Amino acid sequence: xxxxxxKDLEVNYGxxxxxxxxxxxxxxxxxxxxxxANGAGKTTTMQSIIGLIPIKSGxxxxxxxxxxxxxxxxxxxxxxxxxxxxxxxxxxxxxYENLMMGxxxxxxxxxxxxxxxMVYKRFPRLKERKNQIASTLSGGEQQMLAMGRALMSHxxxxxxxxxxxxxxxxxxTEIFDIxxxxxKEGTTVLLVEQNAKKALSIADRAYVLETGSIVLEGxxxxxxxxxxxxxxxxxx
Amino acid sequence: MxxxxxxxxxxxxxxxxxxxxLGYTMVYGIAKMLNFAHGDVIMVGGYTxxxxxxxxxxxxxxxxxxxxxxxxxxxTVEKLAYKPLRGASPLAVLITAIGVSYLLQSTAQMIFGxxxxxxxxxxxxxxxxxxxxxxWNVIITLIASFVIMLILTLFVKYTRTGRAMVAVSEDxxxxxxxxxxxxxxxxxxxxxxxxLAACAGFFMLMKSPSLSNTxxxxxxxxxxxxxxxxxxxxxxxxxxxxxxxxIVEAVSYKITVxxxxxxxxxxxxxxxxxxxxxxxxxxxxxxxxx
Ligand SMILES: Nc1ncnc2c1ncn2[C@@H]1O[C@H](COP(=O)(O)OP(=O)(O)OP(=O)(O)O)[C@@H](O)[C@H]1O
Ligand SMILES: [Mg+2]
Numbered sequence: 001x002x003x004x005x006x007k008d009l010e011v012n013y014g015x016x017x018x019x020x021x022x023x024x025x026x027x028x029x030x031x032x033x034x035x036x037a038n039g040a041g042k043t044t045t046m047q048s049i050i051g052l053i054p055i056k057s058g059x060x061x062x063x064x065x066x067x068x069x070x071x072x073x074x075x076x077x078x079x080x081x082x083x084x085x086x087x088x089x090x091x092x093x094x095x096y097e098n099l100m101m102g103x104x105x106x107x108x109x110x111x112x113x114x115x116x117x118m119v120y121k122r123f124p125r126l127k128e129r130k131n132q133i134a135s136t137l138s139g140g141e142q143q144m145l146a147m148g149r150a151l152m153s154h155x156x157x158x159x160x161x162x163x164x165x166x167x168x169x170x171x172x173t174e175i176f177d178i179x180x181x182x183x184k185e186g187t188t189v190l191l192v193e194q195n196a197k198k199a200l201s202i203a204d205r206a207y208v209l210e211t212g213s214i215v216l217e218g219x220x221x222x223x224x225x226x227x228x229x230x231x232x233x234x235x236x
Numbered sequence: 237m238x239x240x241x242x243x244x245x246x247x248x249x250x251x252x253x254x255x256x257x258l259g260y261t262m263v264y265g266i267a268k269m270l271n272f273a274h275g276d277v278i279m280v281g282g283y284t285x286x287x288x289x290x291x292x293x294x295x296x297x298x299x300x301x302x303x304x305x306x307x308x309x310x311x312t313v314e315k316l317a318y319k320p321l322r323g324a325s326p327l328a329v330l331i332t333a334i335g336v337s338y339l340l341q342s343t344a345q346m347i348f349g350x351x352x353x354x355x356x357x358x359x360x361x362x363x364x365x366x367x368x369x370x371x372w373n374v375i376i377t378l379i380a381s382f383v384i385m386l387i388l389t390l391f392v393k394y395t396r397t398g399r400a401m402v403a404v405s406e407d408x409x410x411x412x413x414x415x416x417x418x419x420x421x422x423x424x425x426x427x428x429x430x431x432l433a434a435c436a437g438f439f440m441l442m443k444s445p446s447l448s449n450t451x452x453x454x455x456x457x458x459x460x461x462x463x464x465x466x467x468x469x470x471x472x473x474x475x476x477x478x479x480x481x482x483i484v485e486a487v488s489y490k491i492t493v494x495x496x497x498x499x500x501x502x503x504x505x506x507x508x509x510x511x512x513x514x515x516x517x518x519x520x521x522x523x524x525x526x
Contacts, residue, residue, distance in 0.1 A: 052409050076415035088410040090403045101403050104396070105415030153415065 002061070003028045003157055003188050004049070009058035011041075011048045018044040020212040021058065026157065031179070031189040033199040033220065035233055036209035042192040043085045045209070046161045050075055050082050062157075076105040081155035085162050085192075087146040091135035095126055098134050098145055102152030119148040122178060140171045147178070157188040164195045176202055196233035200224045208233070237367045242486050248374040250482020251381025252443075255436040256459030257466070257474035258388065259429030265405040265469035266425045269318060269326070272333035275456015276340040277430050281306045281437030282447045283344055286355045295357040295438075302434040310430030311423055319419070344449035353447040357438070373442040384435060385475050388428075392471060401425065405469065458499075461506045467519020476517060481505075 002025040011019040018041050026032045036042050047053040049060050051072035060068045067075060090098050099116055103109055120127035123144040129137065134145060143163060150158060160179065164172040172195065180202050183189050193199035200206055203220035208229070216229070223229050256278065263271045284305045285298035292298070317336050321329050360372035392398035403411040404421045412418055433452075440455065441447065462481040466473025481502055488498040509517065 047409075050413065052412065071417075072409075072412040073415050073417045076413070082413050084410060084413060088407050088413075090406050090410065092402055092406055093399060097399055100396070101399065101411070101414045101416070104400060149414070 001028055002026065003063060004190065005059075005061040006045070006049065007059040007061065009045070009048065009060070010056040011044050011053060012056050018212055019048070022209070022212070022214045024207050024214060024217065026188055026190050028188055029183075029186070030204045031183050031191060031202055033191040033193055033196075033203040033206045034209055035193055035196040035199055035206060037233075038194070039211070040209040041212045042209055043161055046082060046084070046159055046190075046192055050080060050159065073105075076153050076155075079154070079156035080159065081150040081153050081157070082159040083146045083150045083161060083163060085165070087142050089134045089137075089142055089145050089149065091133070093134055094131050095134060095137070095145055096130040098149050099126075099152055102149035105153050115152055115154070119151055122151075122181075123148050139166050140168070143167060143171075143175060147175070151182070155187060157190065158182065159190045159192075161192045162194060163191070164193060164198060172198060196229070197224075200234075238490075241368060241370060242490050243483065244370055244378065245374055246483030246486030247479060248378040248381075248482070249485055250479035251378050251385075252436050252439045252478075253455065253459045253462050253481050254385060254475045254478025255381055255432045255439070256455055257463040257478040258385075258471065259433050260460050260463040261466070261468055261471060261474035262401075262425050263429050264463070265471075266401060267314075267318065267322075267422045269329045270333065270460075271318075271429070272330060273313065273336035273340060274429065274433060275452035275454075275459070276337050277306050277310060277433040278437040278440065278452035278455060279344060279447075279449060280309055280340060280452075281434035282355070282441055282451055283348060283353075284434070285357070285438060285441060286348075286353055286447055289355055289357070298357075299434070299438045302437060303431045306430040306434040306437075307427045310426040310433075314423060314426040319422075341449045341453075348449070350449070354445050355441050355447055356445050357442050373439075377439040377442060380435070381439065384432070388432075389471065397421075397424070454499075458502060461502060465506055465509050465516055467516030470516070470518045470520070473516055473518035 005025040007023055008021045009019050010021050022045065024034070034042055034045060044053060048055050051070060055068060058068070059066055062078060062080065067078070090101060093101065099119060103112055103115060125141055126144055126148055129141065134142065137145060147163065163175050163179070167175065176198055179189060179191065191199055191203065200220045200223055206218065206220045206223050207214050208216040216223070224234070256275070259274050260271065263269065263274070281302040284302040288298040288301040289295065313336055317332050318329065321332060358373065363370050363372055363375060392401060400411065400416045401421055401424070403414065403416060404418045408418045436455070440451070458481055459478060462477035463474045464477070465480060466475070466477030484502055484505060485498055488501050489495050494501065
């Protein structure tokens with residue numbers, strides 16, 4: 001069953017047609033990846049799904065509910081959480097306070113202490129630095145914080161926009177392992193990546209986005225063996 | 237002793253400026269706009285106090301009414317005039333704010349006429365401590381404004397909503413991803429700023445009882461100067477800037493030769509500080525978003 005479904009989604013920036021009517025879906029329990037070159041429209045897709053960018057036409061269906069016009073701040077409560085491109089953690093707040101903001105949507109939060117311990121367990125580095133101002137974290141630590149923050153609201157679906165950006169190969173592997181772990185524990189994942197190889201290796205299905213249109217879709221493992229994909233995105 | 241007296245006076249004037257500067261800086265930090273009409277909220281607070289005092293005779297009821305009325309006014313102006321312009325060019329927003337400022341001043345003039353009104357709030361006389369002689373209203377203003385600043389600081393630093401305000405001021409989009417309703421936070425900011433302006437109006441009337449439709453203009457500009465000196469967008473910066481301007485004003489009034497040039501001196505300090513540190517004393521350079 002599709003947890004998230006995007007239908008004929010069109011987004012413009014002024015005269016620039018960033019998304020020219022794309023269709024895709026994410027089933028419950030899956031990891032689906034959206035790959036594509038710079039400027040293909042991946043971030044635009046992620047941000048329009050979550051309501052940060054106005055949609056020109058088309059629909060976003062989540063859990064059988066049309067959320068096309070639902071304001072961004074209400075989607076967290078419905079179980080959607082996004083780690084945006086560039087992390088966008090709150091630089092002036094401490095690590096702990098950033099995590100607190102992640103749980104903002106839960107009013108009477110009885111599980112807050114357990115949730116934060118769960119995040120600290122997953123990212124022990126954050127626990128050591130819980131009172132540190134976020135702007136002084138390293139890039140890798142900031143990515144961990146961004147992911148931890150997104151997990152604080154118990155999402156049903158996690159939207160990740162280039163979690164590997166600017167990280168060392170070792171850390172990329174670590175982050176991807178964690179994404180798989182999170183998925184195994186029951187969170188559906190929509191993953192946008194430049195690092196197509198890594199993304200395809202953990203995904204169930206994949207979509208290829210090229211200048212605002214989806215040009216290819218299919219099983220992630222099969223796609224890894226597709227010659228066109230190999231040439232264009234895997235550098236082989 | 238005279239130095240101490242001047243200092244206490246300066247802190248008291250500075251406390252009032254800080255109240256106003258906080259409104260500028262918080263609105264700037266969170267809604268990213270310069271609310272040029274903020275000074276006039278002080279005046280609206282003043283007239284509210286005048287009207288309620290005439291009915292009831294109790295200054296504190298006047299203050300409470302002024303706080304309430306100014307909060308409603310601030311939030312309404314934001315909803316009607318500024319919210320539709322979110323995302324518009326900063327110049328359009330600034331011109332709208334100037335329009336709101338004139339609207340408030342003209343409305344007050346229509347209702348209350350152009351001759352100043354007199355409001356005597358509390359006449360408590362002086363405190364004498366040894367050779368020290370200070371007016372009670374100076375002390376009350378000083379204590380009240382510092383208590384308010386302390387409460388505001390604690391609120392922003394230690395409450396969920398306060399932290400959400402910082403989050404919205406830093407990155408509205410990311411804050412929305414957390415489930416923070418940024419529009420509600422902006423509304424709250426206008427409400428707090430306007431309440432502080434009402435308090436400033438009360439302090440100003442305690443100091444000098446004359447009330448006119450332009451009474452908010454000059455303190456507004458000076459408090460804006462204070463906010464810029466401290467680093468616009470920074471809450472501690474607005475407090476520091478306000479206190480600094482207050483002390484400069486008190487000292488300058490004491491020195492006969494330069495007393496007439498007090499306003500000019502204050503703006504001169506602004507220029508010097510901006511030349512040395514363009515982002516203000518406690519201001520930080522905004523990181524560009526990726
Ligand atoms: N705010 C904007 N105003 C105008 N054009 C924009 C804006 N944001 C994105 N675009 C354009 O829309 C297109 C898609 O951008 P988008 O950020 O979605 O790409 P992307 O696939 O995420 O790229 P990358 O891999 O580099 O992050 C690009 O051509 C980009 O220049
Ligand atoms: Mg992108």
